[in-house]
Amino acid sequence: MTPTLKDVALRAGVSTSAVSRTFTDGASVSDKMRKKVEKAAAELGYSPNFIARSLTTRRTKLIGLVSDNFYNPVFLEVFDRFTRALQDCGLRPLLVNLSNETDPESSVRMLQQYSVDGVMVASSTLPPEFSKAFRDKNIPVVNTFGRHATSPDVHVVGIDNVAAGRMAARELISRGYKSIAFLGGPKRATSTLDRLEGFQAELALHPDVTFSYSFASAYSFHAGRAEILRLAEFGLAEAYFGGDDVLSVGILSGLQDLGKNVPNDVGLIGFNNMEMAGWENIALTTIHQPIAQIIASSVELMVAMLENPDRYPEARLFPCHVVERKTLRPIQSR
Amino acid sequence: MTPTLKDVALRAGVSTSAVSRTFTDGASVSDKMRKKVEKAAAELGYSPNFIARSLTTRRTKLIGLVSDNFYNPVFLEVFDRFTRALQDCGLRPLLVNLSNETDPESSVRMLQQYSVDGVMVASSTLPPEFSKAFRDKNIPVVNTFGRHATSPDVHVVGIDNVAAGRMAARELISRGYKSIAFLGGPKRATSTLDRLEGFQAELALHPDVTFSYSFASAYSFHAGRAEILRLAEFGLAEAYFGGDDVLSVGILSGLQDLGKNVPNDVGLIGFNNMEMAGWENIALTTIHQPIAQIIASSVELMVAMLENPDRYPEARLFPCHVVERKTLRPIQSR
DNA sequence: TGAAATCTTGCAAACGATTGCAAGCATATT
DNA sequence: AATATGCTTGCAATCGTTTGCAAGATTTCA
Known part of the structure; x- marks a missing residue:
C-alpha cells in the first residue's frame, strides 16, 4: 500500500x-x-519507515513516558511540556499509565518489547526501584519529580523537598503564626515525608511555636476538606502547610465553611502553584515548583544519555519560591 | 544484549x-x-520484540493519540481513560501534541512513519480535514469529541452540541431568567458555534426573553473573567451560559468581584462538569459531558476498525445532563 | 598525462521476527 | 498391517531498512 x-x-x-x-x-x-x-x-x-529503520539502527526514537498521576492539575502542564520538548528533539512519547497499579513489572517488559530508547518516569510516588528496573536492563531512565536521596544510581530531576518544607515553615513563621501544622497527603509518598521533615526541622528552631501534623487520605480536594473538618473538632492550628495545592484548596474550602477568616483566623500555604491556585476566587498562597525548568532539564538529560548511556547518574534539583496571594497574612514586623 | x-x-x-x-x-x-x-x-x-514482529504481522499495536488541548482540566480524565482503555486492549498510545500548531501535515506523516495501527484525534477544535488525512492514507481514525455534521466520512464520537445548547437554554428559562446570554470561547471552535446555535434556537421559542452573546478570547479563566468584566460596563444579562467550565469559573469570579449575587442577581451554567466545578467553594451548575462513555466507546470503535478497516463511518453521540449546584436559582413555578 | 586520493554506488548480509510449504511423525481407521 | 488423517516441525523467504565492503567513477596533484 x-x-x-x-x-x-x-x-x-x-x-x-x-x-x-x-x-x-x-x-x-x-x-x-x-x-x-x-x-x-x-x-x-x-x-x-521508522520501525523498519530502527531494526538496524537500534534506535526507535521512542521514549516511554510513564506516570501514575493522572489527576493532579499540574500534570496537564507536565504532559504538555514533556510531549513538546520530546517532539522538538525528534523523540516520541509512548505514554504509560500506571494508575491502575497493574504490576510495574509488566510495564517494564512492555517498554522493552517496544525497544524504547529511554524512559521518563514522571512521578513522585513511584518507588525508586521502579526506575532502577530500567537501568538494570540498560535502558536510559530519568526519574522526573523523583526523590534523590534514596536512589543515587538513577538520574533524578526535581526539587529538594526538604528545602521546600523549610521554606514553607519559614514563611509561616514570618507571618507570626504561633501554632503551625502540616497537613499532608498520604504518607506513602516519599515527597510528602521529605517536605514534612524539612518543615519540622525548621519549626524546631522556634521553640515558641507549637507544631502538629496529620495526613489526608488522598491528594484530593475532598480528602483535604474532610481532614480539616475532622481536625476542627479538636481545635484548629493557626496556620497550615497543605501537602499540595488541590489538597490545600480542599482545606481552604473547609475553613470557609467553618466560618474562619483566611488568612486572619487561620493561614494556609499550598504547594505546586497549579493554575487554579491563581484563580482570583481561590487566590492560594503557595510554593511554586519550577515545572518548566524541571522538564526541560529532564529531556535535556535524556538526550545526553542517549548519546552516552554510561553517563554518571546525577541529581538535578531546582529551587522553589513562594508566590504570595491571599491565604497568608502580611509579614509581621516585631 | x-x-x-x-x-x-x-x-x-x-x-x-x-x-x-x-x-x-x-x-x-x-x-x-x-x-x-x-x-x-x-x-x-x-x-x-514487538517492533520486529510488526514488520511481518503489519501490526504495531501503536495508536496515535493526538490532541491540541493540554490545558483543559477535563483532559486529565481524558488522558487517563484513553491510556487505560487502550492498554486494556493491548494497544499503546503514542502521544502527539498539536498545541504548538506545527503543521498537522507533519504529524500525519510521522504517525504513518511509525506505522501506527490507528489514530484517535481527541479534540473539538481540530478541523475535520485533519482526521480525514488519516483516512485518506488508510489509517483507521476516530475523532473523539469531534463534530459529526461536517465530517460524515470519518468516525466521530462525542455529544450533540446543538442539543447541549438547547439543554442549557431550557434550564435557564426554567429558572425564570428573562435576559439570557451566551458567553462562548473563541469562535473558531465549531463546538462553540454548535452550542450557540442550539442555545439560540431554543431561546427563539420564548419571545419574552432577550438574548445576546459574545466570545471570550480563549477558553481560559482569565479570558472569561475579563470578558464578563468588560460586559459589565454595558449592563449584564440575568443569566449566562458559559462556553466551558474554566471559562465559567472565570465568569463566576468576575461576577463575585462585581458584587453580584450568584445565582440571584445573575445565574450561570457551565459546560463539561470538570472536577473543579464540584469543589464546594466553586459549586458551578453545569452540563455534564459523559467522558467515560465517550472514551470507552471510542476505543471500542477503534478495535472494531482494526478488525474491519472498511467499517462504515458512524457518529456516536451521547446525551449530556445538567448537574445542579449553586449558580442557578431554583426552578420557578409560575 | 598518469597515478594517487577521494567520492559514489551497488551488492549482499544483517536487524528480529513470522509464516507458507512440505516433510516427518503419530495416531486413527479399515 | 497398511493406509489415511492430522499434528508438529524446520527450511527458507519475507517484512522495510541500513551498512561494510569493494569496485567504479571522478577529482586532485605533480
Whole structure:
C-alpha cells in the first residue's frame, strides 16, 4: 500500500542503498543521485519507515513516558511540556499509565518489547526501584519529580523537598503564626515525608511555636476538606502547610465553611502553584515548583544519555519560591 | 544484549520457528516443545520484540493519540481513560501534541512513519480535514469529541452540541431568567458555534426573553473573567451560559468581584462538569459531558476498525445532563 | 598525462521476527 | 498391517531498512 524503499529505487532506477542514503543524513550521495531519488520519492509519496529503520539502527526514537498521576492539575502542564520538548528533539512519547497499579513489572517488559530508547518516569510516588528496573536492563531512565536521596544510581530531576518544607515553615513563621501544622497527603509518598521533615526541622528552631501534623487520605480536594473538618473538632492550628495545592484548596474550602477568616483566623500555604491556585476566587498562597525548568532539564538529560548511556547518574534539583496571594497574612514586623 | 529468538532457539536446541510459535497464540506447538522453549526463554529472560514482529504481522499495536488541548482540566480524565482503555486492549498510545500548531501535515506523516495501527484525534477544535488525512492514507481514525455534521466520512464520537445548547437554554428559562446570554470561547471552535446555535434556537421559542452573546478570547479563566468584566460596563444579562467550565469559573469570579449575587442577581451554567466545578467553594451548575462513555466507546470503535478497516463511518453521540449546584436559582413555578 | 586520493554506488548480509510449504511423525481407521 | 488423517516441525523467504565492503567513477596533484 504505502510505498517502500524498493518502490522508489525501482522507479528511480537506482539501488535501494542509494535511496536509503538520500534519506539518512550524513550519508554520501551525489547531488544528481539525490535529485533523482527525491523526485521519485515525491511522486510516490514515500517516507522512510521508522520501525523498519530502527531494526538496524537500534534506535526507535521512542521514549516511554510513564506516570501514575493522572489527576493532579499540574500534570496537564507536565504532559504538555514533556510531549513538546520530546517532539522538538525528534523523540516520541509512548505514554504509560500506571494508575491502575497493574504490576510495574509488566510495564517494564512492555517498554522493552517496544525497544524504547529511554524512559521518563514522571512521578513522585513511584518507588525508586521502579526506575532502577530500567537501568538494570540498560535502558536510559530519568526519574522526573523523583526523590534523590534514596536512589543515587538513577538520574533524578526535581526539587529538594526538604528545602521546600523549610521554606514553607519559614514563611509561616514570618507571618507570626504561633501554632503551625502540616497537613499532608498520604504518607506513602516519599515527597510528602521529605517536605514534612524539612518543615519540622525548621519549626524546631522556634521553640515558641507549637507544631502538629496529620495526613489526608488522598491528594484530593475532598480528602483535604474532610481532614480539616475532622481536625476542627479538636481545635484548629493557626496556620497550615497543605501537602499540595488541590489538597490545600480542599482545606481552604473547609475553613470557609467553618466560618474562619483566611488568612486572619487561620493561614494556609499550598504547594505546586497549579493554575487554579491563581484563580482570583481561590487566590492560594503557595510554593511554586519550577515545572518548566524541571522538564526541560529532564529531556535535556535524556538526550545526553542517549548519546552516552554510561553517563554518571546525577541529581538535578531546582529551587522553589513562594508566590504570595491571599491565604497568608502580611509579614509581621516585631 | 537482550536475547533474541535465535538465542532461545539455540539454547533450546530447536528451530527459530518453534520459538516464534510458542510465543504467538493460536500457533501449533506440542506441549513438549512449548515446555522446552519456555524453559530456555525464561532462563534467558526473553520476550518477543514487538517492533520486529510488526514488520511481518503489519501490526504495531501503536495508536496515535493526538490532541491540541493540554490545558483543559477535563483532559486529565481524558488522558487517563484513553491510556487505560487502550492498554486494556493491548494497544499503546503514542502521544502527539498539536498545541504548538506545527503543521498537522507533519504529524500525519510521522504517525504513518511509525506505522501506527490507528489514530484517535481527541479534540473539538481540530478541523475535520485533519482526521480525514488519516483516512485518506488508510489509517483507521476516530475523532473523539469531534463534530459529526461536517465530517460524515470519518468516525466521530462525542455529544450533540446543538442539543447541549438547547439543554442549557431550557434550564435557564426554567429558572425564570428573562435576559439570557451566551458567553462562548473563541469562535473558531465549531463546538462553540454548535452550542450557540442550539442555545439560540431554543431561546427563539420564548419571545419574552432577550438574548445576546459574545466570545471570550480563549477558553481560559482569565479570558472569561475579563470578558464578563468588560460586559459589565454595558449592563449584564440575568443569566449566562458559559462556553466551558474554566471559562465559567472565570465568569463566576468576575461576577463575585462585581458584587453580584450568584445565582440571584445573575445565574450561570457551565459546560463539561470538570472536577473543579464540584469543589464546594466553586459549586458551578453545569452540563455534564459523559467522558467515560465517550472514551470507552471510542476505543471500542477503534478495535472494531482494526478488525474491519472498511467499517462504515458512524457518529456516536451521547446525551449530556445538567448537574445542579449553586449558580442557578431554583426552578420557578409560575 | 598518469597515478594517487577521494567520492559514489551497488551488492549482499544483517536487524528480529513470522509464516507458507512440505516433510516427518503419530495416531486413527479399515 | 497398511493406509489415511492430522499434528508438529524446520527450511527458507519475507517484512522495510541500513551498512561494510569493494569496485567504479571522478577529482586532485605533480
